[in-house]
Amino acid sequence: MGKRPDEHEGTPEKRGDWVTYRPQIKVLDPTVRDGGLMNNHKFDDDFVRAVYEADVVAGIDYMEIGYKGAKKQYPPGEYGPWKHCDEDDIRRIVGENPTGMKLSVMADAERCDYKEDIIPCSESVLDAVRVATYVHQIPVAVDMVLDAHEKGYEVLLQLMAVSAIRDEELDLALDVIFDTPVSAVYIVDSFGSLYSEQVRSLTKKFMAHAERTGKEVGFHGHNNQQLAYANTIEAIILGANRVDGTMYGMGRGAGNCPMELLVGFLKNPKFRLRPIIECIQKHVAPLRSELNWGPEIPYNITGQLNEHPRAAMKFLAGPNGQDWVAFYDEMLEEE
Numbered sequence: 001m002g003k004r005p006d007e008h009e010g011t012p013e014k015r016g017d018w019v020t021y022r023p024q025i026k027v028l029d030p031t032v033r034d035g036g037l038m039n040n041h042k043f044d045d046d047f048v049r050a051v052y053e054a055d056v057v058a059g060i061d062y063m064e065i066g067y068k069g070a071k072k073q074y075p076p077g078e079y080g081p082w083k084h085c086d087e088d089d090i091r092r093i094v095g096e097n098p099t100g101m102k103l104s105v106m107a108d109a110e111r112c113d114y115k116e117d118i119i120p121c122s123e124s125v126l127d128a129v130r131v132a133t134y135v136h137q138i139p140v141a142v143d144m145v146l147d148a149h150e151k152g153y154e155v156l157l158q159l160m161a162v163s164a165i166r167d168e169e170l171d172l173a174l175d176v177i178f179d180t181p182v183s184a185v186y187i188v189d190s191f192g193s194l195y196s197e198q199v200r201s202l203t204k205k206f207m208a209h210a211e212r213t214g215k216e217v218g219f220h221g222h223n224n225q226q227l228a229y230a231n232t233i234e235a236i237i238l239g240a241n242r243v244d245g246t247m248y249g250m251g252r253g254a255g256n257c258p259m260e261l262l263v264g265f266l267k268n269p270k271f272r273l274r275p276i277i278e279c280i281q282k283h284v285a286p287l288r289s290e291l292n293w294g295p296e297i298p299y300n301i302t303g304q305l306n307e308h309p310r311a312a313m314k315f316l317a318g319p320n321g322q323d324w325v326a327f328y329d330e331m332l333e334e335e
Contacts, residue, residue, distance in 0.1 A: 021267045024241045028062035029055050029259060030220075031284070032082055033106055034251035038291040041066060042080030047283055049093050051247060054279035056099045058263065059270045062128065065090060068107045068117050084117070090125055097125050104128035104156070107144055109137035114144050121152030130156040132188075135165050135173050142180055149181040156242070157182045158220060161190040162202060163306050170205070178209040184216040184242040185209075189231060192224025192254055192303040199231045203238035210239075218242030221257050223249055224303025226295050228257040233265060247276065248284045250291075253309035254299035292316070297324040301331055 031051050032043060048065065055063045066082030074083050081089040085105045097103055103126050107114055118129060129148040133141035141157065148155045157177055159165075165173070177185055187202050194202075199219070206217040219235035219242070221228035232243050245259035260280065263271045288294070298312035301324075315327045 022236070022241070023268060023270075025236065025266060025268070026061040026242050027259075027262065027266070027271070028064055028104065028218075028242065028244050029060050029246060030064040030106070030244055030256070031246040031250050031259070033064040033066050034246055034256055035291070035293070036066060036080065036082050037252035038250075038293050040079045041083040043082060045093060047287075048082065050279055050283040052093055054247070054275045056101050057275040058272045059268075060101060060259075062102045062104050064104045064106060064130065065093070066105055068105050068112045068114065068129070070111055070113045070117070072113070073111055085126075087119065087124055094125060102127035102154070104130055104154075106130045106132055106158075107148070109133040109141045109144060112144070114147055118148060118151060118153075126153065128154040128156060128183075130158060130186075131182075132158040132160055134160050135169050138173055138176055142176065145177075145180045145182055155180075155182050156184050156186065156218070158186040158188045158218075160188045161308075162187050163189060163191055163193045163198070174206065174209045178213045178215055182215060184218045186218035186220050186242065186244075187235065187240070188220045189222055189228070191306055191308055192222035192228065192299065193306040194221075194231055195225075195227065196231060196234045199234045200238060203235045203240055207239045216241045218244070220244040222251065222254055222303075222309070223256060223295055224254040224299040224309060226254075226300075228255070229261050229265075232257045232262060236265075248280045248288070250284055250287075250293055253293065253313050254295050254303070255293045298327045301328055305331060307331065 032048050036043060052063055066085040068085055069083040071084060105126055107129055131141050131144045145155050145157060185206060187206055203217060210217045217240045219232055219240045221231045236243060244257060245262035246256040247259050249255035249258040260276050263273050263276060296316060298315050299309055302309045302312045315321060320326060
């Protein structure tokens with residue numbers, strides 16, 4: 001039986017792949033979670049199951065299946081099941097998850113009833129909780145980390161909108177969050193505004209804290225300036241061992257680092273590219289025209305201005321969504 005084209009042989013040195021091959025790197029797929037921001041998390045079961053099955057076959061380390069959103073803030077009638085990730089909904093897709101892939105959910109600071117809605121890990125099919133926080137929410141986030149850790153989960157933390165945090169604030173924040181029982185802290189380019197030199201500086205700063213505490217550094221990029229993939233590579237080169245990629249770059253607004261590019265870059269023989277491409281072709285690409293994620297001129301503009309993409313999303317959904325010059329003028333007036 002012939003070998004599949006994405007099955008490598010030999011050692012990394014013999015393949016000449018040693019520059020990008022680092023077995024410690026773990027990949028997390030937030031396609032359903034981040035992509036759900038484009039349709040109020042109303043993916044049908046077939047789509048979620050297709051992503052799950054592709055991730056398993058592809059050797060992806062973690063799948064982030066959605067949010068633990070507070071139902072008072074996000075009523076179930078207005079949002080799909082992947083905004084809340086109730087245990088029955090998750091198990092309907094994955095059963096007992098009899099695989100080596102870990103399942104995670106995201107819990108936003110101040111948007112999650114975490115004490116009630118996150119049940120003990122021993123009663124859940126979930127393995128990890130990723131707490132997402134802005135810098136001003138860190139006291140709440142720390143309590144969420146401690147709560148999830150005490151319930152038996154692996155806990156990750158995303159420090160969002162890092163491009164908008166002052167250096168002094170960032171130093172203080174990192175002192176606090178790296179001393180919590182998290183496995184990894186992620187640099188999050190929420191606005192897709194970072195350039196490689198900024199990613200380099202931030203990764204070095206985060207890595208210094210990681211080396212002090214024995215934790216790992218992660219990177220989650222948005223593609224407003226079409227730099228999510230390049231910036232993810234930069235973070236990897238500097239030592240980040242936790243990285244995100246989504247199928248076909250699906251995600252809020254301009255989207256994220258494309259999984260198909262990331263897996264190809266890593267050159268790790270445990271990963272399989274074919275099931276990712278197949279999932280994209282059959283299940284993800286057909287949604288592109290409906291959900292309309294990916295780089296657009298308004299997203300480029302918000303990325304260059306280091307602004308949240310919500311303004312671009314609102315403009316593109318409006319009656320004059322193709323009048324990019326008007327959006328440019330409007331954004332400059334607000335500067």
